[in-house]
Amino acid sequence: MRPFPLSAYLIVAIFGFIIATTVTGALIAILSRRIIRSVAGLALCSLGLAGLYYFLNSPFLALMEILIYVGAVCVTIIFGVMLSETDEPEPQDKLGRERWWAAVAALVSVAIFWGLAHTSLYGAWPVTGAPETDGSVQTIGVSLLTTYSLPFELISLVLMVAILGALTLARGGRDKS
Amino acid sequence: MNLSHLPDQPAIYFLLAAFLLAVGVFGLIRRRTFIGMLISGELIFAAAGLNFMTVNRFMAPDPAVGQVVVLFIMGLAAAEVAITLSIIIAVYRNYRSIHSKELSELKG
The missing domain is CATH 1.20.120.1200 (NADH-ubiquinone/plastoquinone oxidoreductase chain 6, subunit NuoJ)
Structure with missing residues (x-):
């Protein structure tokens, strides 16, 4: 073909x-x-x-x-x-602390990007052979329910606690009194 | 260099993930409202997920592991967003503002 x-x-x-x-x-x-x-x-x-x-x-x-x-x-x-x-x-003082703060933020992020880019371009990354599994949805499902069953359950617990916490936090101060 | 092998180079994905992380940190420092900081945090989560998937695709022997980890990252990001937004709404109800500079009761 x-x-x-x-x-x-x-x-x-x-x-x-x-x-x-x-x-x-x-x-x-x-x-x-x-x-x-x-x-x-x-x-x-x-x-x-x-x-x-x-x-x-x-x-x-x-x-x-x-x-x-x-x-x-x-x-x-x-x-x-x-x-x-x-x-x-709106920034109040155009030339004052705002610019300085933006310069600090740009410097930090450029430093992070430069370091990571250097590592990813020149680092000694290992090359592996053929993959063991095919990585299909079926494989993901099986490994979620066997190898990673504990993190899976913990994630569901985290989500439930997050929902309850969000409800409690956002409800505070809405009483009639 | 043959252009058609471009999507098979891990360096491109690594550079993109580093870019997302740098942009997220920049936004986290620069933003002055809580929702802007939350969006920058989401970008950092996305960078972590992209990095995991790249290593998973090119260097891991089992391709299912990285996908499972990225699913966990997405779940944690969703929980984080829910909690943060409810905190933001509670703060807005008390202070009538979500600008990070105005949320102080003590002078100085």
């Missing part, structure tokens, strides 16, 4: 588009002054990450990323935005 013409270039183009989506989403998420736009940037970044998970041989995680991040986390943050007034305040 002949492959689709130019399919290799098409795959590279899609890969580049996904990377651009992730980077753009992350930049929108931290740089925009309106909070609702940065939530939209987080959703865009999650869509890009889902594509990256797809390229990393895990369509299941791509689906979960869209379902949990875009479908649940972003919608919950939007509820939080609607319940409180959230826009970034």
Whole structure:
């Protein structure tokens, strides 16, 4: 069977588009002054990450990323935005502490990026042979219920405690008295 | 260098995860509202998940392990978001503001 013409270039183009989506989403998420736009940037970044998970041989995680991040986390943050007034305040002193603080933040993040990039480009990463399992959804399910059954149960406990704690915290101060 | 092997290079994914982590730390320092800081924290979680999946894809003998770990990370991130938003709402009800500078009762 002949492959689709130019399919290799098409795959590279899609890969580049996904990377651009992730980077753009992350930049929108931290740089925009309106909070609702940065939530939209987080959703865009999650869509890009889902594509990256797809390229990393895990369509299941791509689906979960869209379902949990875009479908649940972003919608919950939007509820939080609607319940409180959230826009970034205008910087009062343009040349004062704000600029200094931004410079410190940029310096820290550039240092982190430089160190990690150096490690990932020149580090001695081991090369392994053929994978032992196929990493399919069935394998994930079996290992969740055998090898990782204790963390699985603990995650469910954490989620339940988080739900109860969220209800208790958000309910405080709403009494009639 | 053949371009068609580009999606099979682990360095690209590592660089992207490092970029997400750096952007998240930048936002965490720079943002002045709690929801902005929460979004930056989510970016850091995403960086961790991407890193796990990259190592899982290219270097781990069992490809199911990384996917399970990333599922756990997503669950913890969802729990974190729920707790943080309820704290934000409680703080907003008490202070009428969620800007991190205004939440102080003592002067100084």
